[in-house]
Amino acid sequence: MFLICPNCGEHRPDRVVDPAGPVSICPVCGHRRSFVRRPLLVVGGASGSGKSTLCQALLGRVSGGVLLDSDLLWRPEFNTPDTGYAEFFETWLRLTVAIHQSTGPVILFGAGFGVPTNLEGRLHRRYVGRIHYLALICPDDVLAQRLRARPAWRGAGGDDFVQGQVGFNRWLRTEGPRAAVDYALVDTQVHDVGRAAAQVAQWIEAHLVG
Numbered sequence: 399m400f401l402i403c404p405n406c407g408e409h410r411p412d413r414v415v416d417p418a419g420p421v422s423i424c425p426v427c428g429h430r431r432s433f434v435r436r437p438l439l440v441v442g443g444a445s446g447s448g449k450s451t452l453c454q455a456l457l458g459r460v461s462g463g464v465l466l467d468s469d470l471l472w473r474p475e476f477n478t479p480d481t482g483y484a485e486f487f488e489t490w491l492r493l494t495v496a497i498h499q500s501t502g503p504v505i506l507f508g509a510g511f512g513v514p515t516n517l518e519g520r521l522h523r524r525y526v527g528r529i530h531y532l533a534l535i536c537p538d539d540v541l542a543q544r545l546r547a548r549p550a551w552r553g554a555g556g557d558d559f560v561q562g563q564v565g566f567n568r569w570l571r572t573e574g575p576r577a578a579v580d581y582a583l584v585d586t587q588v589h590d591v592g593r594a595a596a597q598v599a600q601w602i603e604a605h606l607v608g
């Protein structure tokens with residue numbers, strides 16, 4: 399990984415980025431190294447908004463990008479609300495940058511990725527180009543119905559959980575588009591799975607290049 403300086407051997411994730419190259423510059427010895435900077439596409443949404451369903455529906459249908467579900471890396475030690483789940487988001491950014499050196503762009507599905515402050519300002523953010531945001535949303539009562547209809551073992555039907563997710567869904571719908579310039583919404587109630595998947599696929603294709 400290019401975060402280890404080939405000149406002085408220091409591992410410094412806080413390299414200085416000159417976007418004109420782009421090159422990253424070692425803060426210890428000043429060594430310059432070119433790297434590949436690609437856009438990152440993120441798809442967020444509350445539980446019950448259709449993330450997993452759409453991610454599955456899109457597998458094999460999107461060429462020119464690497465489609466990943468962020469749950470892949472989730473572990474109990476990442477559950478640190480007091481830090482804003484910093485290590486979880488840093489890990490995904492670091493992995494994204496590593497993938498981007500070979501291929502990409504990465505298209506990442508995950509609840510919290512619809513909240514720009516979870517990504518912007520992170521240490522590894524500098525190595526990624528533009529971040530394009532999309533949130534899957536639906537009316538609050540539809541979301542609550544979907545969560546209450548889930549099997550009990552998923553623990554999604556409790557009032558506190560449902561209320562939390564309804565509040566998050568509302569935030570994504572109203573505040574999300576104000577939180578970043580490049581922020582799209584797809585309503586998963588209006589469309590059936592096939593049409594919603596087509597809409598998300600269209601959004602992905604439009605943003606793969608920059």
Ligand SMILES: [Zn+2]
Nearest residue numbers: 403406424427
């Ligand atoms: Zn160095």
